[in-house]
Amino acid sequence: MSEVKFSKEHEWVKLEGEVATIGITKHAAEMLGDIVFVELPEKGSNVEKDGSAGVVESTKAASDVYTPLSGELIDINQSIVDDPSKINKDPEGDAWFFKLKMKDKSEIGSLMNREEYDKFSKENSS
Amino acid sequence: MESKKTSLFNLHQKHEAKFVEFAGYKMPIQYKDGIIQEHKFTRTKSGIFDVSHMGQLFIRGKEDLTKSLEKLFPLDLKKLNLDQSKYSFLMNDEAGIYDDLIITKIKEGYLIILNAACKNQDYKIIEEKLDNNYEMNLSENLSLIAIQGPDAKNVLEKVIPNSNKLKFMNGKNFNFEDSSIYITRSGYTGEDGFEISINNNKTQKLVELLLENGSKLIGLGARDTLRLEAGLCLYGNDIDLKTSPIEANLKWAIAKSRIETDYPGSNIIKNQIKNGVKKLRVGIKPETRVIARGETKIYNDQNKEIGKITSGTFGPSVECSIAMGYVENTYCSIDTKIFLEVRGKKVPANICNLPFYKKNYLKGEINV
Numbered sequence: 072m073s074e075v076k077f078s079k080e081h082e083w084v085k086l087e088g089e090v091a092t093i094g095i096t097k098h099a100a101e102m103l104g105d106i107v108f109v110e111l112p113e114k115g116s117n118v119e120k121d122g123s124a125g126v127v128e129s130t131k132a133a134s135d136v137y138t139p140l141s142g143e144l145i146d147i148n149q150s151i152v153d154d155p156s157k158i159n160k161d162p163e164g165d166a167w168f169f170k171l172k173m174k175d176k177s178e179i180g181s182l183m184n185r186e187e188y189d190k191f192s193k194e195n196s197s
Numbered sequence: 198m199e200s201k202k203t204s205l206f207n208l209h210q211k212h213e214a215k216f217v218e219f220a221g222y223k224m225p226i227q228y229k230d231g232i233i234q235e236h237k238f239t240r241t242k243s244g245i246f247d248v249s250h251m252g253q254l255f256i257r258g259k260e261d262l263t264k265s266l267e268k269l270f271p272l273d274l275k276k277l278n279l280d281q282s283k284y285s286f287l288m289n290d291e292a293g294i295y296d297d298l299i300i301t302k303i304k305e306g307y308l309i310i311l312n313a314a315c316k317n318q319d320y321k322i323i324e325e326k327l328d329n330n331y332e333m334n335l336s337e338n339l340s341l342i343a344i345q346g347p348d349a350k351n352v353l354e355k356v357i358p359n360s361n362k363l364k365f366m367n368g369k370n371f372n373f374e375d376s377s378i379y380i381t382r383s384g385y386t387g388e389d390g391f392e393i394s395i396n397n398n399k400t401q402k403l404v405e406l407l408l409e410n411g412s413k414l415i416g417l418g419a420r421d422t423l424r425l426e427a428g429l430c431l432y433g434n435d436i437d438l439k440t441s442p443i444e445a446n447l448k449w450a451i452a453k454s455r456i457e458t459d460y461p462g463s464n465i466i467k468n469q470i471k472n473g474v475k476k477l478r479v480g481i482k483p484e485t486r487v488i489a490r491g492e493t494k495i496y497n498d499q500n501k502e503i504g505k506i507t508s509g510t511f512g513p514s515v516e517c518s519i520a521m522g523y524v525e526n527t528y529c530s531i532d533t534k535i536f537l538e539v540r541g542k543k544v545p546a547n548i549c550n551l552p553f554y555k556k557n558y559l560k561g562e563i564n565v
Contacts, residue, residue, distance in 0.1 A: 104232060108486045108518070128511075130511060
């Protein structure tokens with residue numbers, strides 16, 4: 072059974088054992104508009120919670136992608152680099168960004184569940 | 198100060214526009230289809246743009262008005278026919294650009310279309326230079342609507358018969374719902390199209406009819422990607438008080454007959470034409486999908502800074518990253534390899550021809 076959590080920076084996290092799959096939420100993709108460029112960190116690199124872990128650019132602006140969890144990147148989704156428009160089509164499914172092997176599972180505690188995130192994103196959308 | 202709304206604000210809302218604050222106006226950046234779809238729809242069908250935030254300045258006066266305006270603009274206005282338009286600039290004495298504009302000769306004088314962010318300052322500058330000798334009116338009662346794209350002429354023809362007979366950079370008065378409207382064949386997307394000056398209270402009706410005939414509302418986001426693909430300058434990004442028309446590679450807009458005569462900045466322009474310029478506006482294509490936006494620094498292969506980007510985006514029709522910027526004149530030839538510093542990394546790029554997207558203007562009388 073996998074569990075999905077959300078961060079205040081509008082990332083979603085799917086937890087399966089030691090592995091977290093991370094992407095940006097549908098709300099974030101809608102706010103960004105048409106995404107035309109993605110840059111991801113290299114596979115094998117280590118990322119720190121709340122640190123920058125890539126960039127997405129829409130036709131409007133560039134935005135940093137943050138990782139809500141620390142760990143080692145064990146996989147990145149090359150298909151969104153090759154075709155960034157996939158992120159607007161299926162942000163919370165096929166268009167995941169990277170998978171990491173968690174360093175500290177207690178970091179999950181700072182994340183929100185779906186209900187909390189929906190409320191948060193509603194209050195914070197302008 | 199509360200932002201202004203155009204006469205189409207309610208229609209924008211109905212079409213699910215996302216709004217941005219632009220030059221004191223609440224303007225639609227995009228609608229529900231998004232920038233890329235809106236851009237492509239304009240290139241393949243036709244798009245309607247609300248550009249009512251732009252200034253419509255009417256200057257009326259007797260015969261000496263033409264002579265007085267020639268002291269302001271590097272144009273041969275004496276040769277401008279009735280209803281003919283020209284692209285030009287308002288410059289300071291250093292040939293820096295206060296604004297770029299379209300000036301059209303109309304029955305009682307001239308109509309000048311100004312950028313929204315510059316229009317009030319332009320008014321003051323022009324008023325002062327003309328010594329208050331003429332009747333000037335920066336209209337608040339008129340909206341400005343553009344319809345652009347290969348289908349624009351057919352769509353507009355159904356609503357305004359005979360509009361498709363207009364020639365490029367020419368205008369005419371038409372009748373719509375017992376109201377006089379002024380249409381010019383022009384635009385800023387690289388497509389054939391029209392700009393329509395119309396009373397605020399008739400605007401929504403006209404746009405609804407254009408929509409019924411197959412056109413769609415397009416936001417400022419797609420307007421920006423369209424103009425950049427067409428290699429056209431955005432005032433405040435690509436041209437400003439620190440760039441001259443010669444540096445901006447817009448020499449074509451300066452009338453040949455005026456090069457030796459007097460207007461603001463004329464000495465500098467003459468000198469730059471004769472001796473060349475230190476920096477020049479060029480087209481730039483990054484070798485990857487990375488987008489180099491305004492202010493991105495440009496380097497040569499020896500890591501020496503040689504210029505900066507002024508506009509950059511992803512071009513939906515050319516399907517690659519595109520940019521414009523200024524480089525030192527020794528680096529402006531086509532295919533020169535340069536490097537753009539984006540987020541700390543040097544991205545390889547090449548100087549390229551403008552426009553990125555081949556223009557589809559109506560063929561016809563184009564005399565510069």
